[in-house]
Amino acid sequence: GQQVMQIPQYQHVQEGEDFTTYCNSSTTLSNIQWYKQRPGGHPVFLIQLVKSGEVKKQKRLTFQFGEAKKNSSLHITATQTTDVGTYFCAGNTGNQFYFGTGTSLTVIP
Amino acid sequence: GAGVSQTPSNKVTEKGKYVELRCDPISGHTALYWYRQSLGQGPEFLIYFQGTGAADDSGLPNDRFFAVRPEGSVSTLKIQRTERGDSAVYLCASSWTGTGGYDEQFFGPGTRLTVL
Numbered sequence: 001g002q003q004v005m006q007i008p009q010y011q012h013v014q015e016g017e018d019f020t021t022y023c024n025s026s027t028t029l030s031n032i033q034w035y036k037q038r039p040g041g042h043p044v045f046l047i048q049l050v051k052s053g054e055v056k057k058q059k060r061l062t063f064q065f066g067e068a069k070k071n072s073s074l075h076i077t078a079t080q081t082t083d084v085g086t087y088f089c090a091g092n093t094g095n096q097f098y099f100g101t102g103t104s105l106t107v108i109p
Numbered sequence: 110g111a112g113v114s115q116t117p118s119n120k121v122t123e124k125g126k127y128v129e130l131r132c133d134p135i136s137g138h139t140a141l142y143w144y145r146q147s148l149g150q151g152p153e154f155l156i157y158f159q160g161t162g163a164a165d166d167s168g169l170p171n172d173r174f175f176a177v178r179p180e181g182s183v184s185t186l187k188i189q190r191t192e193r194g195d196s197a198v199y200l201c202a203s204s205w206t207g208t209g210g211y212d213e214q215f216f217g218p219g220t221r222l223t224v225l
Contacts, residue, residue, distance in 0.1 A: 004151075031211060042200060042216040043152065050211070088151050095165035097142070097214070099151030 004091045006100035014108050019076040021103035023089035030092045032065055032072045037102070038085040046074075046087075079107045111135070113217035115201050121223045122191055130186040130220045134203030141184050142214060143176055144200040152200055158184060191224045198222070 003026045013019050023032070031050040035043035047056055049065035049072060056063045062075045072089055084107050089100040114133040122128050134141050139160055144152035154168040158178045166176070173191075178184040188195055198219040204212035 033213070042218050043214075044216070045213040048211070048213065092211075095157045096154050096168065098154065099144075102151045
């Protein structure tokens with residue numbers, strides 16, 4: 001069945017360091033969405049990628065969708081304490097969204 | 110405007126009991142999703158409604174789980190004969206159309222279900 005894996009599961013960084021999480025799907029995706037979930041909170045939409053090889057930026061965040069539409073990455077430049085949370089990718093193959101296992105980011109001041 | 114709301118926020122029940130979890134989506138959103146999230150895991154898809162109909166219920170784990178959305182807005186997730194393994198946070202999300210899964214999903218705060 002469909003599987004979406006993320007690595008790493010946990011990441012601790014010093015404030016100001018960069019951070020990257022990788023998302024890999026076992027099958028080709030129609031599109032991919034990224035969500036952020038703060039501790040005790042619910043997932044909040046960040047962005048959606050649709051096209052093969054697409055790259056989108058949101059301030060310090062850079063999102064990429066692989067050429068084969070089976071992988072994606074989120075890169076944060078110069079992390080801040082406000083970046084703390086768990087980042088999930090969610091791959092779509094029609095009506096279902098398959099969420100990745102998430103990467104929990106801790107930023108040490 | 111108001112976001113997605115879910116009630117109750119917490120539900121503690123005994124093994125074997127029946128529970129209902131309610132979701133009020135954002136007004137005008139035609140698509141509604143139910144997910145289940147266990148500690149340290151990503152949301153697990155359960156069911157997707159487009160309007161009043163369940164367009165995809167393939168994520169429901171077994172026939173103890175059932176969901177309805179009779180008027181195309183509020184949805185209720187129903188769990189019969191609850192088991193301890195059902196304990197999780199149940200999340201509801203809605204989006205404008207849901208067609209092809211290209212819409213941003215707005216999540217509710219979730220219902221934390223604990224089965225003793």
